[in-house]
Structure formats: C-alpha cells, structure tokens
Amino acid sequence: MKYMLLIYGAENSWTEDERKACMIESMGICDELEKQGKWIASSPLYSVTTATSVRVRDGMKQITDGPFAETVEQLGGYYIIDVDNLDEAIAIAARLPPAKKGTVEIRPLFPLP
Amino acid sequence: MGSADLESLYRNESRKVFATLVRLLGDFDLAEEATHEAFASAMQQWPEQGVPANPISWLISAGRFKAIDTMRRRARFKVLEPELTRRFAEIESTNQAVSEHEIEDDRLRLIFTCCHPAIDPKVQVPLTLREVCGLTTEEIASAFLMSPATMAQRIVRGKAKIRDARIPYAIPSLSDLPTRLDPVLSVIYLVFNEGYSASSGDSLTRVDLSDEAIRLARLLVELLPDPEAMGLLALMLLHESRRVARSSDVGDIVLLEEQDRSLWNKDFITEGRRLVEHSLRSRRFGFYTIQAAISAVHAEAKLASETDWTQIVALYDVLLRADSSPIVELNRAVAIAMRDDIASGLEIIDTILSRGDLQEYYLAHSARGEFLRRLGRRDQARLAFERAMSLAKQEPEKRFLRRRLSELDG
Known part of the structure; x- marks a missing residue:
C-alpha cells in the first residue's frame, strides 16, 4: 500500500541550525526506508513564497502568486512510501522531525488500474 | 437445538463469528453477509443433522465457504484474476479449526480497529456499536436520537476509511497500547453516559446503551486486563448500581444524599469495589480508576451523613493532578x-x-x-x-x- 506523507508546518518555526539537523535526520530515515524497499520518493519544497497557483476557468488560464489556501501551516515537503498498512505509515510519520513542530498528513494513494 | 436456542446463539455469539470472518476475508461487508448466511445454513442443517461439536467453528467455516461462493459469483463475469485465485486458495487453506484463543484475539482486533484514532470519534461510537455489539443502525440511531440515515452514513464512512486507508486488523503493540486504549475507553464511556443520562429528551436514562457499554467493558477486561479498563468498568458498575435509586417513580431526580441506599444494587457495588482495589494495586491507574474510587467511597457509606468526605477530597486532589478540568474542580468544590x-x-x-x-x-x-x-x-x-x-x-x-x-x- 502506497501512502503520501505531506509535511505541514509554520515556515518561521525553524532556525537555520534546526533546519540543517532536520535535513540530515530526514535523509537518514529515507536511506533506511530505501534499504527496506519502503521508500519511493521524497523531497523538501521551497518556501510557500515561491508558490504559483494555476486555474483554468471557461478555457482561460488564471495564474496567481501564492498557495491554494492561506493557512498558518504550509506544505513544506512530502514522502511517498510503500508499507503494509496505516499503522506502519503512522509509525514512520511519527519519526519524521517535522512531526514535532508541525503536522504530517497521511494520504493513501489511489491505485490506478 | 431449537430455534430459540439458535436465536440466543445468534444474539450472543454471532459477533464472534463476524470478528473472525473479518480477519479471514479482509472485508467488513463480505464478513457481515457471510455471518448471516452461516446462521441461515445452521437453521436448515442443525435440526436434521444435529448440532456440531463446536458450533462457533462450524459457523466460521460455513461463513468462509459462503464468502468464497459469493466472491466466485461476483467474479464470474470478470476474467478470474490470478490475485483472486490466490486469495480463494488462501481463504480455503487457512484455519481448518479456529482456536478459542484466536477467536478472542479477533474480537479484540475488531474493537481496536473500530476505535482506531484515525477514525473520527463521531464515527467510532456508532461503528463500534454496529460491528462489535451487533446493534442495528436503527437501534443506534434511536438511542442517540438521530436519523437512521445519518447513522448509516457514519458507519459507511468508517468502513470506507478502514478499507481505503488500510487500517490494519490488529491488536496494537505493547508500546502503542497506551495511545490506542484511550479511544477505546472513551468510546465505551461515551456510550455509557449517553445511556445513563440521555443528552436530551424526557427520559433520564436509556437502559440499553448503558448495558451495552458495561458488556463491552467486561469483554475488554476479560481480553485485556488493563488497570484503566478495570477502572472504567468499576466506575460504570458503581454508577449503574444507583440507577433505581437516582430517579423517583415519576422520573424525578433524587440527589445522592437523598437516595434510598437500600435500593442500590449490591452485586454491582461488590464487583465495582473489587475492580477498583485491583486497579489501584497495579499502580498504573488513571482517570477512570480514581473516579471509580470516589464512587466506591460513596458506596461504602450506609447513610449519606456517614460519607468519608476527607477521603473524597483527597481523591479529587489526585484526580485534579491526573486531569485538571473545571468539571473536576466543581466536583471537588462540592466535596x-x-x-x-x-x-x-x-x-x-x-x-x-x-x-x-x-x-x-x-x-x-x-x-x-x-x-x-x-x-x-x-x-x-x-x-x-x-x-x-x-x-x-x-x-x-x-x-x-x-x-x-x-x-x-x-
């Protein structure tokens, strides 16, 4: 079963040192998952200030600056993992450093036929 | 075995059959249907061929084969995929006879799955009453004074979450148990309170839900003798012991200090006190056990004037440290x-x-x-x-x- 882990958090809640430590720890977890055949993809994202939203309405392309929703916690990264069940996904999500400051949302991937 | 016996077997044991079938089939709806078909077969065959030595095993096995039939029938118009063929073989080969121990574990798996923290608490309650206790959607809806459509929707939502997010059908590991037991206990307590003091309406108590909650807690304590599970069962038994005394013939509230204490159910009090003592000795007790201990102090007083208020205040002080809520503070103020x-x-x-x-x-x-x-x-x-x-x-x-x-x- 594939799950996407969406990392949400307030962007200003990390100091530069914390951010570096978080990267190193996260990459360690990715290596471990990859060895177990559970890692598919993951990446941090640039700040939400770089976000661009696109909508097509009545055939017209609308391009705006910023994310889809203005919230306190922004999407800051993602993981795609392949594990047996939700409990295993929860256990991995709980180990990710951003879970301590923000929120990790777990979404099962809808399998295409 | 007459039809009355079979009916009582259905009432008492069908959820055991269902719980094991969910594990074997990996599908709530298929397991529900298979459970019904297994009992229907029993109704036909047992009067003629006699009751099998182990009725539960027989029913599980019958349900399993009925489910395979259903799956084959549904697959007839599709190309029989290798995945499905493998699944049939797996179901057929597993468990020739399911042990008593496995059946108990399956009931526990069912409780923990329905009360999984990834499921909305509003959904956990009806889902547990439906799947674990076997109440009908209409019964649950009328107990909570809600429309059957709303309740049905919540139950469907819960089952879809279990299926789509793949919530495992498993007993949590020991390290996860504290976080996983909490929602189970709160579902049970919520069901009890809904029955004990209905949130609205003109009847002060709704007996059925309280009975269901006590039955669920007994099952939990039997399967998993955790101190707080015992504390919760004790708390509910001690409250329940005063049911008759707490309202008058015309349905008026009778305050604790004015209750006729001879009306209190002594069996419930004895059992509740025994459970509280057991839980307190474990030293791993919490919120429910302390409240049960307070209730037990009231139960010990033969007259309201003999109540040991010093002990009750001391227990409220402990409770405030475990759970500092304004409602606990209010109760302590009264003490x-x-x-x-x-x-x-x-x-x-x-x-x-x-x-x-x-x-x-x-x-x-x-x-x-x-x-x-x-x-x-x-x-x-x-x-x-x-x-x-x-x-x-x-x-x-x-x-x-x-x-x-x-x-x-x-």
Missing part, C-alpha cells in the same frame, strides 16, 4: 463544602465561574444555587437556579430546578 463548610465550597465555584469556565454548564449554577440557598441567600439562590434552568436540557433536570425555585418562594 470541600461537605468536608469543611458551604462557604468554602461556594468560594471555589465563584472562582471557577469568574475565570469564565463552566458558564454554560447547568450543574455549576445549580450547585451554586444550592449553596446559596443553604446559606440563606435566597435572592442570589433564585438567580443561580434560574440561570441553571435556562441551560438544562432534560425534563427531569428542569423539574428538579423548578421544585427548588418553588421551595424558595415558599
């Missing part, structure tokens, strides 16, 4: 009033209310009114009871407050 004097209790309630807590809680204003009345401050008492009156939802509560108000006028 202080009884141990020391009314004015001290009133002072604590005024502090809670002036902080902005419990403003909308009718019992806070009702208790305040009672203290003011006993202190002879009639005008203030009337205002407090009137405020309580505007917040009370149930008829018996309103009648109680009306009575107090008319006594003030008299």
Whole structure:
C-alpha cells in the first residue's frame, strides 16, 4: 500500500541550525526506508513564497502568486512510501522531525488500474 | 437445538463469528453477509443433522465457504484474476479449526480497529456499536436520537476509511497500547453516559446503551486486563448500581444524599469495589480508576451523613493532578463544602465561574444555587437556579430546578 506523507508546518518555526539537523535526520530515515524497499520518493519544497497557483476557468488560464489556501501551516515537503498498512505509515510519520513542530498528513494513494 | 436456542446463539455469539470472518476475508461487508448466511445454513442443517461439536467453528467455516461462493459469483463475469485465485486458495487453506484463543484475539482486533484514532470519534461510537455489539443502525440511531440515515452514513464512512486507508486488523503493540486504549475507553464511556443520562429528551436514562457499554467493558477486561479498563468498568458498575435509586417513580431526580441506599444494587457495588482495589494495586491507574474510587467511597457509606468526605477530597486532589478540568474542580468544590463548610465550597465555584469556565454548564449554577440557598441567600439562590434552568436540557433536570425555585418562594 502506497501512502503520501505531506509535511505541514509554520515556515518561521525553524532556525537555520534546526533546519540543517532536520535535513540530515530526514535523509537518514529515507536511506533506511530505501534499504527496506519502503521508500519511493521524497523531497523538501521551497518556501510557500515561491508558490504559483494555476486555474483554468471557461478555457482561460488564471495564474496567481501564492498557495491554494492561506493557512498558518504550509506544505513544506512530502514522502511517498510503500508499507503494509496505516499503522506502519503512522509509525514512520511519527519519526519524521517535522512531526514535532508541525503536522504530517497521511494520504493513501489511489491505485490506478 | 431449537430455534430459540439458535436465536440466543445468534444474539450472543454471532459477533464472534463476524470478528473472525473479518480477519479471514479482509472485508467488513463480505464478513457481515457471510455471518448471516452461516446462521441461515445452521437453521436448515442443525435440526436434521444435529448440532456440531463446536458450533462457533462450524459457523466460521460455513461463513468462509459462503464468502468464497459469493466472491466466485461476483467474479464470474470478470476474467478470474490470478490475485483472486490466490486469495480463494488462501481463504480455503487457512484455519481448518479456529482456536478459542484466536477467536478472542479477533474480537479484540475488531474493537481496536473500530476505535482506531484515525477514525473520527463521531464515527467510532456508532461503528463500534454496529460491528462489535451487533446493534442495528436503527437501534443506534434511536438511542442517540438521530436519523437512521445519518447513522448509516457514519458507519459507511468508517468502513470506507478502514478499507481505503488500510487500517490494519490488529491488536496494537505493547508500546502503542497506551495511545490506542484511550479511544477505546472513551468510546465505551461515551456510550455509557449517553445511556445513563440521555443528552436530551424526557427520559433520564436509556437502559440499553448503558448495558451495552458495561458488556463491552467486561469483554475488554476479560481480553485485556488493563488497570484503566478495570477502572472504567468499576466506575460504570458503581454508577449503574444507583440507577433505581437516582430517579423517583415519576422520573424525578433524587440527589445522592437523598437516595434510598437500600435500593442500590449490591452485586454491582461488590464487583465495582473489587475492580477498583485491583486497579489501584497495579499502580498504573488513571482517570477512570480514581473516579471509580470516589464512587466506591460513596458506596461504602450506609447513610449519606456517614460519607468519608476527607477521603473524597483527597481523591479529587489526585484526580485534579491526573486531569485538571473545571468539571473536576466543581466536583471537588462540592466535596470541600461537605468536608469543611458551604462557604468554602461556594468560594471555589465563584472562582471557577469568574475565570469564565463552566458558564454554560447547568450543574455549576445549580450547585451554586444550592449553596446559596443553604446559606440563606435566597435572592442570589433564585438567580443561580434560574440561570441553571435556562441551560438544562432534560425534563427531569428542569423539574428538579423548578421544585427548588418553588421551595424558595415558599
């Protein structure tokens, strides 16, 4: 079963040192998952200030600056993992450093036929 | 075995059959259908061929084959995929006879799955009552005074979440148990409270839900003797022991201190006290056990005037450390009033209310009114009871407050 882990958090809640430590720890977890055949993809994202939203309405392309929703916690990264069940996904999500400051949302991937 | 015996077997054991079939089939709806078909087969075959040595095993096995039939029938028009063929073989080969121990584990798996924290608490309650207790959607809806459509929708939502997010059908690991047991206990307590003091409507108690909650807690304690599970069962038994005494023949509220204590159910009290003592000895007790201990102190007093208020205040102090909520503070204030004097209790309630807590809680204003009345401050008492009156939802509560108000006028 594939799950996407969406990392949400307030962007200003990390100091530069914390951010570096978080990267190193996260990459360690990715290596471990990859060895177990559970890692598919993951990446941090640039700040939400770089976000661009696109909508097509009545055939017209609308391009705006910023994310889809203005919230306190922004999407800051993602993981795609392949594990047996939700409990295993929860256990991995709980180990990710951003879970301590923000929120990790777990979404099962809808399998295409 | 007559049809009455089979009916009682269905009532008592069908959820065991269902719980094991969910594990074997990996699908709630398929397992539900298979359970019904297995009992239908039993109704046909047992009167002629006699009751099998192990009826539960027989039913599980029959259900399993019925499910394979159903799956084959559904697949007939599709190309039989290798995945499906493998699944049939797997179901057929597993468990020739399911052990008693496995059946118990399956019931526990079912409880933990329905109360998984990834499921909305509003959904956990009806889902547990439906799947674990086997109540019908209509029964659950009428117990919670909601429309069957809403309840059905919640149950469907819960089953879809289990299936799509792949919530495992498993007993949590020991390290996860504390976080996983909490929602199970709160579902049970919620069901009990809904039955014990209905959230609205004109009947003070709804017996069925409280019975279901006690039955669920007994099952949990039997399968997983955790101190807090015992504490919760004890708490519910001790409350339940006063059911007859807590309302009059015409359905009016009778306060604890005015209850006829000879009406209290002594078996429930004995069992509740035994469980509290057991849980306290474990030293891993919490919120439910401490509340049960308080209830047990009340149960020990033959007369209201013999209540050991010193011990009750001490227990509330422990409870406040475990769970500092304004409602616990309010209850402690009442205990202080009884141990020391009314004015001290009133002072604590005024502090809670002036902080902005419990403003909308009718019992806070009702208790305040009672203290003011006993202190002879009639005008203030009337205002407090009137405020309580505007917040009370149930008829018996309103009648109680009306009575107090008319006594003030008299």
